[in-house]
Amino acid sequence: MQMISELFKKNIRQYGMIIALVFITVLFQILTDGILLKPLNVTNLILQNSYILVLAIGMVLVIITGHIDLSVGSIAAFIGALAAIMMVDMQLPPFLAVIISLGVGALIGAWQGFWIAYVRIPAFIVTLAGMLLFRGLTMIILNGQSISPFPKSFQKISSGFLPDWFGGESIHILTIVLGAILSLLVIWQEWKERQTQIKYNFETAPMWIFLAKVISLVAIVNVFTYVLATYNGIPNILVILFVLIVIYSFVMNRMIAGRHIYALGGNEKAAKLSGVKTKKVTFWVFVNMGAMAALSGLIFAARLNSATPKAGTNFELDAIAACFIGGASASGGIGTVIGAIIGGLVMGVMNNGMSLIGLGVDWQQGIKGLVLLLAVAFDIYNKSKTN
Template sequence: MQAITELFRKNIRQYGMIIALVFITVLFQILTDGILLKPLNITNLILQNSYILVLAIGMVLVIITGHIDLSVGSVAAFIGALAGIMMIDMGMPTYLAVIISLAAGALIGAWQGYWIAYVKIPAFIVTLAGMLLFRGLTMIILGGQSIAPFPKSFQRISSGFIPDWFGGQNLHILTIALGIILSVLYIWQEVRERRTQIKYQFETPPFWIFAAQIIILVAIINIFTFVLATYNGLPNILVILFFLIAIYSFVMNRMIAGRHIYALGGNEKAAKLSGVKTKKVTFWVFVNMGALAALSGLIFAARLNSATPKAGINFELDAIAACFIGGASASGGIGTVIGAIIGGLVMGVMNNGMSLIGLGVDWQQGIKGLVLLLAVAFDIYNKSKTS
């Protein structure tokens, strides 16, 4: 019991949000009479929240550096409009339009990153200006009207599914196989990491706790993939999200670039004196945010099957909320990609569950605001206890 208490205390942000996610899921599963976790609804939950989760991955890096980006919703709308003009009006091939759109998003991020990193204008002001600027540009290039439809090949980004190579009839065999492969890779990685920790005499939890963590997570992975396999299998967007989470988690945990981002957010002056090129790090974090905002805009446009001036409204608020609920600190230096994803899922499950039980939008907004306030208060409380 003492080992469990110590483990929970050291990982209170991460475990607290996982427990909250499980509690909220179970609560709405009961309140919706089992509808929440039906295969069709789980698939819809993934599709409905994919673009927010993509934004949350980029936003958590921005927040870790001690900044904020209010423009991501407007940038997503602008890129969606740009993609619509290229594909629908100009007949450009899908792959070329996607590449140009992502490059345009990165350029927008570079534009904002320059003012923040090198001119030293606060990120709040620069991105607030960007929010207004790119919302206005979206309305100008679309003429205030939506354009549709997108090519089928583009729509599949958001609404398509991985084909079953094994030809399963009532069960998507490939999805189950991928779940098993992912479980094996996860076990191998955890065992390898534990052996390394023991080799260098790092503190490790008792073996039974280690084994229990693996068993629980492997069970969740395989139950999740089995539920998806009973419907249409893995959505394309889930595969994209998986690779994004894996890549960004690796960068933040195992690469020098990730260490520099944490150092910058923890103490900018100390990081600079330690040799971290703080301006360069800030600049590239915003370039990355611009590219992910562009990807989010493409995913949303593909799901909506139209480019509309109203796209992206409140996306920035949902992404920021996901990061803070997932354990990121408002003062910078603390946060994880996995935490942001968990925070995004908490928001997504709440939105979906409240809609299923017929709760009005007014109540939904109020409850989401309260959850965000409590998450930040929880962060401040933890800091006061450890200081």
């Protein structure tokens, strides 16, 4: 028991948010009489929160560097409007319009990154200006009107599902197969990581804890994929999210660029003295954030099948909250992509669960605000205990 206690203390951020997600899910599963985890609702949860999860992946990098971005909701709305003009009014092919939209998002990120990294204007001010600027531009180019509908092929980004190549009728067999493959990958990755720790004489958990962890992960993967398989299978957006999570987790954990981002957020002066090009790192983090905001805007527009002047409202607040609830530190240097995703899922499950039990929007906003405050207070408390 002492070893388990020590293990939990060393990984309190990681395990704490997972336990919170499980607790909230079980709570609302009971309060909604089992509706929360029904296949249709689980699929809706993914579709409804996909654009916030995409933003959270980009936002966590910004927060790790010690900055904040308040403009992402307005950028998402602007890119959605731009995409609508290209696809609906100008009849450009969706693939070309998506590429141009992502490029424009990256350019917007570069514009803001320049002022933050090289002119040294605080990110809060630059992105606040960006929030107002791009919200205004959205209203101007849409002329206060919505533009719709998008081409069917574009809508499938948010509403489409992987086809079942095995021809399943009552159950989506491809989803079950992908779940089994993912389970094998999880086992291999966990075993490889454990062997690496043993090789370099790092402290490792007892074998029974390791096995319990692997069995739990495999069970979660297979239950999740089975639930999806009993509806329409895996949504296209889930594939996009999975690819983004894998790429960004790899970059942050295994590549020099990720180490530099953590170093910059931990101590900018020390990072600079160590040879990290801090201005360049900051600049590219905001370029990335612009591209991710653009992708989020495209996903939201595809789901809504319309570009509207009010799109993206409060997206930035949900993305920031997801990062902090997921363990990112308000002072920078700490945070993970997986943590941001779990934080986003906590917010998503809470929103969905509170809607299902009939809580009004006023109560929902108040409860989410309280959860965010508690998450940041928990972070500060942990820091005071370790110092």
